[in-house]
Amino acid sequence: MKIRFTKMQGAGNDFVVLDETRSRLNLSAGQYRFLADRHFGVGADQILTVRPAPEGVAGQGLDFEYVIHNADGGEVEHCGNGARCFVRYVREKGLTAKDAVKVKVVGGVLELRQNPDGRVTVDMGAPVFDLKRIPFEPTGLEARSQGSWQVWPLDIEEKQDHPSANRSDSAPVLVAVLSMGNPHAVQVVDDVDTAPVQTQGARVERHPAFPRRVNAGFMQVVSRSRIRLRVFERGAGETLACGTGACAAVVAGIRLGLLDPRVDVETRGGQLTIEWAGASGDLAAPVLMTGPATTVFEGEIDIPELT
Structure with missing residues (x-):
C-alpha cells in the first residue's frame, strides 16, 4: 500500500502526519512501527493521524479528531508537541482557515491557536492529580x-x-x-x-x-x-x-x-x-504551552503488510 505523509517537528520532537479526513488507512501496529523506523521507514517519535470531528458529539464545536501512535505502534492519549504540529498541518493543507481549532484526542479535547509569530499555543487542559486517573498504584509506597x-x-x-x-x-x-x-x-x-x-x-x-x-x-x-x-x-x-x-x-x-x-x-x-x-x-x-511547529518534508511511501 502506498500512502502520502508529511514529516513535521516541534522543538525536535518529530512526527509523521497522515491525512484520514477523506478515508481511513486502517494501519496495523506493525505498519505504524514501520513508518516510525528511522532505518526502514520515514522515522519519527510518533505518528499523528488527522480525522474529521466524530459524529454525534454535540455542543463541543469540534473541528477535528486526531489519533496518536508511539514509535512502538501503541496508541497513546496525548502529545503536546504533536498538537502544535497538528494545527500547522491542517492550516497548511487547507483543511481549515481558522487560527484556533478544537480537536478531540483520546485524552480529551484540546484547543489550539496559531499565533502571529508562527508559534502555536495549546490549551493542554487541567493537570490530573487523582492517583487512580493517572493511573498510579502506590501500594507499599509512602509519600x-x-x-x-x-x-x-x-x-x-x-x-x-x-x-x-x-x-x-x-x-x-x-x-x-x-x-x-x-x-x-x-x-x-x-x-x-x-x-x-x-x-x-x-x-x-x-x-x-x-x-x-x-x-x-x-x-x-x-x-x-x-x-x-x-x-x-x-x-x-x-x-x-x-x-x-x-x-x-x-x-x-x-x-x-x-x-x-x-x-x-x-x-x-x-x-x-x-x-x-x-x-x-x-x-x-488549564496549562498553556507555546512553542514552534515546523514542516520538514513531504513524501510518499510503500508500506508492507504487517500485523
Missing part, C-alpha cells in the same frame, strides 16, 4: 511531603530484578506523579546532562506502580522561571522534546514550591513556554 504537595519514592535500581539481592544500599528515586492526559513521573536532578536518563528512564517507565507505564521526566531547576528538561517517553525512549512532559514538569515544580507561574523550558530540541495558574490554589486551571 513524602514537599512544598504544598508530595513525592513518591520508587525503587528502580537493577537490584529490583533480583529479589534475593541486598537492597539496603539502594536509594529510591523521588518522583512527583501526575497526568497531562498521559502519565508522568517527574524527578528533580542537579544536572540533566549527567542524569541517568537512559537507564533510570527505562526502569521508571515500566515500574509496576504504573499499570499503563509512564513518561519519566528529569528536571533541572535553573531559576524560578527557567528549567532544563529531558524526558524518557513511554514507548519511544528519550526524545528531543516532550510537550506534555514540559507541562508536567512545570506543574510539578510549581506545586513543589520551586517555580513561578510562567516558565521557559529548555529541551534538547528547543524552548517551550509553559504557564499555569495553579500556584494561586486553582488546581483545575
